[in-house]
Amino acid sequence: MILRNTIANGQLLLLLMLLYTSEYLCSGKTVSTEPLAVALPEPRAYLPDAQNLDFVYHDHEELTRFLRATSARYPNLTALYSIGKSIQGRDLWVMVVSSSPYEHMVGKPDVKYVGNIHGNEPVGREMLLHLIQYFVSSYNTDQYVKWLLDNTRIHILPTMNPDGYAVSKEGTCDGGQGRYNARGFDLNRNFPDYFKQNNKRGQPETDAVKDWISKIQFVLSGSLHGGALVASYPYDNTPNSRICRSSALCAMFQTYSAAPSLTPDDDVFKHLSLVYARNHAKMSRGVACKSATPAFENGITNGAAWYPLTGGMQDYNYVWYGCMEITLEISCCKFPPAYELKKYWEDNQLSLIKFLAEAHRGVQGFVFDPAGMPIERASIKIKGRDVGFQTTKYGEFWRILLPGYYKAEVFAEGYAPREVEFVIVEQHPTLLNVTLQASKRVEGVGAGGPSFYRPMQAPQHYRPGAPPYAAAASNDNGILSTISNGLNSLYSNIFG
Numbered sequence: 140m141i142l143r144n145t146i147a148n149g150q151l152l153l154l155l156m157l158l159y160t161s162e163y164l165c166s167g168k169t170v171s172t173e174p175l176a177v178a179l180p181e182p183r184a185y186l187p188d189a190q191n192l193d194f195v196y197h198d199h200e201e202l203t204r205f206l207r208a209t210s211a212r213y214p215n216l217t218a219l220y221s222i223g224k225s226i227q228g229r230d231l232w233v234m235v236v237s238s239s240p241y242e243h244m245v246g247k248p249d250v251k252y253v254g255n256i257h258g259n260e261p262v263g264r265e266m267l268l269h270l271i272q273y274f275v276s277s278y279n280t281d282q283y284v285k286w287l288l289d290n291t292r293i294h295i296l297p298t299m300n301p302d303g304y305a306v307s308k309e310g311t312c313d314g315g316q317g318r319y320n321a322r323g324f325d326l327n328r329n330f331p332d333y334f335k336q337n338n339k340r341g342q343p344e345t346d347a348v349k350d351w352i353s354k355i356q357f358v359l360s361g362s363l364h365g366g367a368l369v370a371s372y373p374y375d376n377t378p379n380s381r382i383c384r385s386s387a388l389c390a391m392f393q394t395y396s397a398a399p400s401l402t403p404d405d406d407v408f409k410h411l412s413l414v415y416a417r418n419h420a421k422m423s424r425g426v427a428c429k430s431a432t433p434a435f436e437n438g439i440t441n442g443a444a445w446y447p448l449t450g451g452m453q454d455y456n457y458v459w460y461g462c463m464e465i466t467l468e469i470s471c472c473k474f475p476p477a478y479e480l481k482k483y484w485e486d487n488q489l490s491l492i493k494f495l496a497e498a499h500r501g502v503q504g505f506v507f508d509p510a511g512m513p514i515e516r517a518s519i520k521i522k523g524r525d526v527g528f529q530t531t532k533y534g535e536f537w538r539i540l541l542p543g544y545y546k547a548e549v550f551a552e553g554y555a556p557r558e559v560e561f562v563i564v565e566q567h568p569t570l571l572n573v574t575l576q577a578s579k580r581v582e583g584v585g586a587g588g589p590s591f592y593r594p595m596q597a598p599q600h601y602r603p604g605a606p607p608y609a610a611a612a613s614n615d616n617g618i619l620s621t622i623s624n625g626l627n628s629l630y631s632n633i634f635g
């Protein structure tokens with residue numbers, strides 16, 4: 140009240156009100172929403188009931204039995220489906236946990252966890268079974284869990300590599316037995332790659348996941364591994380990894396392999412990784428697993444800065460679908476003895492749940508045509524972060540963003556492109572509905588849109604074999620200059 144007495148302060152107040160209520164209607168329509176997760180009490184520490192799910196490793200039959208029994212017991216909170224079968228015919232089960240398990244809730248995000256992509260890293264597989272049990276048994280008693288399940292559809296694939304698991308050995312901390320699928324393929328090297336052509340033959344397990352994520356627009360994802368204690372974020376690959384061709388070059392390259400390969404959403408990926416690490420009992424301390432392995436500051440790392448790899452799942456999720464996936468290495472020992480599982484659950488429980496709540500940070504909304512009908516596959520690009528993402532068939536979109544001022548470009552074939560400004564605050568997501576007007580141009584529909592903005596190609600049109608800088612990166616003259624040139628061209632050229 141007092142502030143309004145002076146013009147200057149009045150203007151300041153008005154500006155603050157505009158910013159913080161997000162009703163700064165430049166060309167889109169934004170409103171603030173009720174505070175969500177931040178206003179809730181922390182999820183409670185909870186040990187799953189040993190009668191329903193003990194802290195032991197579950198083989199495929201036991202895992203299947205647990206999932207079936209849980210979906211029968213909690214029909215209003217869970218749905219069980221299979222996205223395909225492994226080479227040896229084991230189902231790749233996905234359990235949805237949500238207050239709307241059978242149907243996508245329009246306007247609310249779908250998120251996922253994937254466990255056990257490496258068959259001999261099964262701590263995540265067990266953690267995900269316990270997470271399911273924790274969710275269903277806490278829904279009526281824990282406000283945080285209830286809020287999360289009421290506002291999110293959580294898809295949990297406890298094992299992506301059941302065949303590998305079947306030949307793994309409890310107590311084996313290192314090594315490769317059981318890492319691969321039944322044909323010997325490393326599934327986390329089996330996805331199309333943005334940076335390099337991946338010639339590995341697509342495996343049924345990978346194909347099932349690709350098909351799955353093409354049908355559901357996941358906003359956020361975690362892939363659970365073992366063998367280290369760190370949250371690792373994209374990119375896993377770099378345009379420069381091809382310079383390491385001979386062992387002499389590779390030895391030299393080791394020195395420089397600390398060069399990170401950063402996405403335009405690096406701030407968000409670091410934040411998501413920190414949410415996991417800081418809510419974990421010890422990950423953020425960044426203590427090395429053993430003396431010969433790296434210590435990670437704050438328990439997080441860029442994937443390529445740790446070691447570059449081609450065909451990884453997280454880069455694929457992000458580049459093809461805008462899904463923010465990170466890799467969670469949750470046990471120094473790949474396959475620790477079962478008696479340690481309870482401890483792993485206690486260490487990871489809070490991280491696993493708070494990470495998922497991050498899907499509610501940032502901007503979300505709808506794209507409509509002038510008649511108010513949703514526009515499917517409209518492309519949206521946040522200015523300054525050139526990775527496109529698309530609306531669902533209901534016209535919905537989500538983007539996880541940290542507090543700040545942003546501009547989005549919205550484009551759909553046959554409509555005039557539009558630029559929309561909005562503000563993100565810490566306390567709640569920003570809701571943003573955008574109406575596109577039909578394009579005035581009579582000719583040229585389908586020509587790829589206006590020249591100032593080329594939206595990211597739909598995944599099926601994408602040609603992994605032809606990144607724009609492939610030629611430059613194959614030049615061996617001067618490793619350091621290649622690395623820095625590569626990173627520069629990454630920023631300027633990668634998404635054209």
Ligand SMILES: *[C@@H]1O[C@H](CO)[C@@H](O)[C@H](O)[C@H]1NC(C)=O
Pocket residue numbers: 212213214215
């Ligand atoms: C599921 O929801 C329906 C409708 O709300 C209710 O009648 C039923 O009792 C619930 N079932 C269980 C097992 O909670």
Ligand SMILES: *[C@@H]1O[C@H](CO)[C@@H](O)[C@H](O)[C@H]1NC(C)=O
Pocket residue numbers: 168169170505570571572
């Ligand atoms: C945006 O559109 C959705 C779906 O029609 C609607 O429920 C919501 O109230 C709208 N929000 C605003 C701010 O107009």
Ligand SMILES: [Zn+2]
Pocket residue numbers: 257260364365366
């Ligand atoms: Zn792994």
